[in-house]
Amino acid sequence: MSQDPNTTTPKPSVKDGPVLRDHVFDGIQEFDQKLPNWWLFTFYIAIVFFVGYWVVYYSTDSMQTPTQNIDAKMAAIEGKKKQELVAMMDKLDDTVLLEWSTNQSITDEGKAVYEQYCIACHSPGLNGGVIGRSLIDEHWEYGGKPMDLFHLVLNGSPSDAKGFNGQKMQAWKDVLGPEKSAKVVAYVASKAPHVDKTK
Ligand code: HEC
Structure with a gap:
């Protein structure tokens, strides 16, 4: 029996506990709630770090590969x-x-x-x-x-x-x-x- 979306009860808030999506696949329901801020924060930091690292690594000489390091020491x-x-x-x-x-x-x-x-x-x-x-x-x-x-x-x-x-x-x-x-x-x-x- 399928549910009519209009007749479902209003979505419970996160504060009341984990929020689940309505649909069910093979007996599995998905969470439907915002990620905690601390998690998002580390995620954004990781993105910013990646961009910074990428720029520094590829466009400056300040970070060397092990081979470059050895070459420099040999020189x-x-x-x-x-x-x-x-x-x-x-x-x-x-x-x-x-x-x-x-x-x-x-x-x-x-x-x-x-x-x-x-x-x-x-x-x-x-x-x-x-x-x-x-x-x-x-x-x-x-x-x-x-x-x-x-x-x-x-x-x-x-x-x-x-x-x-x-x-x-x-x-x-x-x-x-x-x-x-x-x-x-x-x-x-x-x-x-x-x-x-x-x-
Ligand atoms: C693989 C063999 C070999 C080794 C090892 C070797 N030499 Fe020689 N040496 C020669 C040869 C061959 C000549 C002659 C070169 C020429 O006439 O162009 C020579 C020539 C010389 C000469 C000039 C001799 C003359 O009558 O004009 C000197 C001095 C000399 N060697 C010193 C040394 C020293 C010091 C070492 C060690 C660090 C050394 N050799 C290691 C083969 C060797």
């Missing part, structure tokens, strides 16, 4: 490395490197670097091997001053170099940085009799 580290290099290059010269080559604690550090990174190609006695050149003979392919060795270690063989038996040396700048490169050169200079010590 900062790269920048720092470059600064370190510039500062090091400023104070480093043949005199400093020759002084370092007579400073036992520095040559010890350089020796540790040599043993980790250089020994395989230049051999424990620095006399070269199958791949690397001898560092104790009289011949220096790219100059025999300490700074010549430092630049070679830092930057590797020049791009137009023929190499040694066709083998070039890689740049060690990114692996060692300027400080370890300088210390390993100080160690080499302490061992190699033919490093040019004239000032």
